[in-house]
Amino acid sequence: MTNKNSSLKNAKEYDFSSFALSQHLSENIKTFKKIFENDAMFKIRTCSRGIPPELECALFFVDGMAGSELINGSIIKPIAQVITEPWDTETANNIDEIYSKLLYAGEVKKSSDLKEIVESIIYGDTALMTEGEKEVLIINSKSWETRSINEPENEKTLRGPKDGFTDALLKNSSLIRRRLKTPDLKFKSLTVGTRTNTTVCLCYLESVVNKKVLKELEVRLKKIDIDGALDTNYLDELTRDNPYTPLKTAGVTERPDVVVGRILEGRIAVLLDGSPSVMTVPYLFIENLQTDDDYYINYFFSSMGRLLRIISLLITVAVPGLYVAIAAFHREMIPTNLALSIAQARQGVPLPITIECLVMLLVFELLRESGMRMPSNVGTALSIVGAIVIGQAAVDAKFVSAPMVIVVAVTGITGLMVSKLKGAVILYRTLLVLMASVLGMYGFIVGIILIVAHTVSLTSFGVSYTAYLDSYRVQEAKDIYIRFPWWKMKERPGNISENIIRQRGGEK
């Protein structure tokens, strides 16, 4: 990789062309040593068997990735010790015989592809090679350490399942499989990342999923050309329909129950090895305002919660802009008493109302962001600083007016209600404040129109982003603004699933 050309060529994948497997074990050992040069964790264990049938073989594995107990007990022990049924010395090194008669391992694969062998070794498998054979046995011995299953910190619920995804794909897939005990559930695997070679798994129900979406997703994932993918967000950004939007067009969750719920609706879950966040597509706007709890508690209560979140979204986006527009342009719109108290509070405040608003919003975002990145025991100190210093002292010192503190506080609290839309909300809010400060209510309304037009124009894997927000058919509107009871949910969302009948009877 001395010049640019070769590095470009090699960016795609590791070049195996200069290596080849040979029939001689010692040659092969040399080859592997070369491939894993300067890798202290790569281990080679040669073993030869004195008693017939005599064997000359070597094991290749990476320490830490492969489980030593498994290697010792299931591979080395049967080779070195026991033989139940002797075979001919001529075929002593025949790996088929070893495969069928010696090994105590469940998953064993035969391969002569050097690339596959190396990647398997790296992933924790053990390669068994014998003298005189070009083929290699790849024995599954993956047993690296993973995090245990915990409740996800960011997605706590009052009721419902408490387990969360871990960083290991296998464990994650088992969490999904455990909830969907049907052969209809498919796990399609592919690799992303030219250097990380990360396993990505598409998980869906064959009879429910929308085939078009599935195909499109696969095509897009295969097109990805990036050196590494560490989280599903990489995939989200690289596969979305509209690259330039602040809104999320793919769902992300760390909860298996949520993933299963979405798979049941016909969506596809994308699991990525090494990340607990699982992506689900297609994604609708209203999912930003749904929570897992919605489905686990009484539907009256969860409908109320959802309406609150919708109102919160409107408030958190609109209120600062509205306040600026009214206070700077349209004072006749508000009741006299309110106008008086705003005017009185504004006396002696040095900043113009727009700047004041932007500064306070910035301060709030700073507090929120620092609170998030901070160890939890410093959080109390932060809230004191926020409440007392920013709130009380700034008003007393006439840096900001009290109504503005109220506006920002309301904006902030309601913003926390719709945390899934955080990025977009901050951007839209600022846009509206700027528009309102230039054109007053007119600018505010133009801003709202721009936002709505943009949102409506979005699609997620071909499915309209704002689908069903305007539906009046019960089966389409059943889970949008209010959650209907479960017995009413007879259909899956029509443009997400191909098989829309969820329960035929249902009716109570």
Place this chain on the structure above:
Amino acid sequence: MKKIICMFLICISLCGCQSYSEIEDVMLVGGIAVDKGEDENYKVSVEIVGMSEGGEEGPLQSKVISSEGKTVFSALSDINSATSKELYLSQATVIAISEPVAREGLIDIIDVIVRDEELRITNDVIVTKDCAAAELFTLESAGEPIRSYEIQGLLENEKETVSVTPRVRVYELIDIIGSSGVSAILPAFSKEQSEEKANISVFGTAVFRGDKLDRFLDEKESKIMMLILGQTRRGVISEPIKTDTEEYMTVEIFDCRTKVTHKQQNGEITMYIDINMDVGINELTTKEDIMTMEGRQTLVEKIEKRVERDTEEFVRKMQTESGSDVFGFGERIYKQNPKLWRKIKDTDYFSSLKVKTKAKVTLRSTGFINKSPSRKDFRLSQEKGGEK
């Protein structure tokens, strides 16, 4: 994409912030008073809501600034040039007009209010009697520090509690002045001098003929007028129980519905005024037990008679002395019989109308107690249904 962003930025940056102004850089005007000027036609005063400096949460202060001008608006802009901050008229609530100005006509003033983009047409319009309009803003106020808001509150309260005078907004006034079957009425205010202080007080009603002030009605007449207009929501009537004693009863009107119809007979038009009242007894200053069936009946009849007599007397007085159709009889006729109205509308129909009043009073309650506490058989526990 770049083009769109560019266009967007250009649009925003070129359109400027034409009407942008900080809320603390304007002077909120609470009310406007129009008087006769000494040198020029009008003397216009505005009551400004003064903020305490430095933004301390002190009480609001009322300041009055006046200026004279040939027209109302020129005087207003004169005030603007004399102050450091711009006057902001959108939060004004009261337009006070002094008697001499009202006698000359309201049209010029209404024109300004309706034409100006800041002034609201929901402003209350009032007339001041024996008191300059601007003086109203300097009188002692019982509640709000800003007199304009005090006046607005007074009018609101008046309507809900005693129904002495109507509340008329600018848009209502325009309608009435424009129509021929009814004369405009406005609430009249004056000052009430007591020792050192002078308070704002409601005088009654100002009656207009066209857009010119015709006469004032005092509080008593004003109440009767409200009754005929059907605008009485609540109110109080005091009536002696017997003609020769000092014993009184006071009833409170809970609900009052008035229906005005007309009948044409032999070229004569008779107006029938049906007043339906629900009342409750508030006060009885008698020792006699009048809470028998007959006793109640006499009370009710007394009130009915009283209302009928007052009403007819008052209408007759208006017919003979003023000739202003404050009751909107013309409009009633127009609504019920447009043909007849077309015939009579250019004549002096109002003074030739005959009026018949029928009052129906329903006694809804006697309050918590039936009998007077001075009676021997009075027991609170029984009367109030309290502890036994």
